Amino acid sequence: MDVLSDVIGAVRTGRPFANREDRHGTWRTDFAAFPGIGFHLVLEGSCRMVTPGAAPLVLHAGDVVLTPRGSAHSLTDPGTGLDEPAELLCGAYQMDRTPPHPLLTDLPEVIHLRARAGGHPTVSTVVALLGGELTDPGLGADAAIPALLDLMLLFLLREWLTGDPDRRASGWCAALADPAVGAALRCVHDDPARPWTVEELGARAGLSRAAFSRRFTALVGQPPMTYLTYWRLTTAARLLRETDLPLPSVAQRCGYSSPFAFATAFKREHGVSPGRYRTRRQAEDDIQAWTAAAD
Secondary structure: OOHHHHHHHHHEEEEEEEEEEEEOOOOEEEEOOOOEEEEEEEEEOEEEEEOOOOOOEEEEOOOEEEEOOOOOEEEEOOOOOOOOOEEEEEEEEEEOOOOOOHHHHHOOOOEEEOOOOOOOHHHHHHHHHHHHHHHOOOOOHHHHHHHHHHHHHHHHHHHHHHHOHHHHHOHHHHHHHOHHHHHHHHHHHHOOOOOOOHHHHHHHHOOOHHHHHHHHHHHHOOOHHHHHHHHHHHHHHHHHHHOOOOHHHHHHHOOOOOHHHHHHHHHHHHOOOHHHHHHHHHHHHHHHHHHHHHO
8 A cells, every 4th residue: 555645545635626826016915824734836937935933935937836734824025026927726625634644744834846957757747738738728627736736745745755865864754764664654554444453553664563553653653553544544534525335334344343443533522523534524615616617
């Protein structure tokens, strides 16, 4: 199992969205905080990103910025006094943060991927396809645009996670790269319903129970069994959002033989019962679909 893809697929909710923006002269666009990940790609020209408490960030053509925690920020003209047009691709992904995955909490407030020689080939390819669909939507655009946005998010996070060797020294980056902890994470993500124990995961990682537990906790930020429970209930939330499986089936797929035990654990983690969570999410999706159609 590709753990990064599995994590993003499980915690992203609703439909991502994006649009192209053309700016000229003196301008400023404010973006309010929201529970998701925002992004901006500078297609042409340049601009500044202003975040409270931080120095302005100058962005040039080919630069990409992500706001992994949905922080409030603004984009403005470069401030040179010249009429420098800018063409931007801006969008956002809604994320389930109840509670947030360690990957999301490990990311900084702003990720800036600077343009470089040759650019970001995979990102550039997706941006070109996405730009074409946004400018001149073809048959199947309603399916193509969200799929391309999902691909872009994965490629951007991959670029950041693997772009700097020092970044892999600690936190979630190190957990994915660590042979022992990475192997245990793949086991959990491959089969969350399995009655895993610390001993068995440690054996899969090639470490003693104590050594594995210490290493896993240090890198992931949670003990192995805590993460296993979290991932089971995150998987359950995804199944409730995306399928019509009855609650006993969802419970079984997530390692709970008793629907009552599942409901109790789910409410403790997400604050509502599984049935209420499903109903609420479906209502939110209906509102989002209606708003998109109205736009």
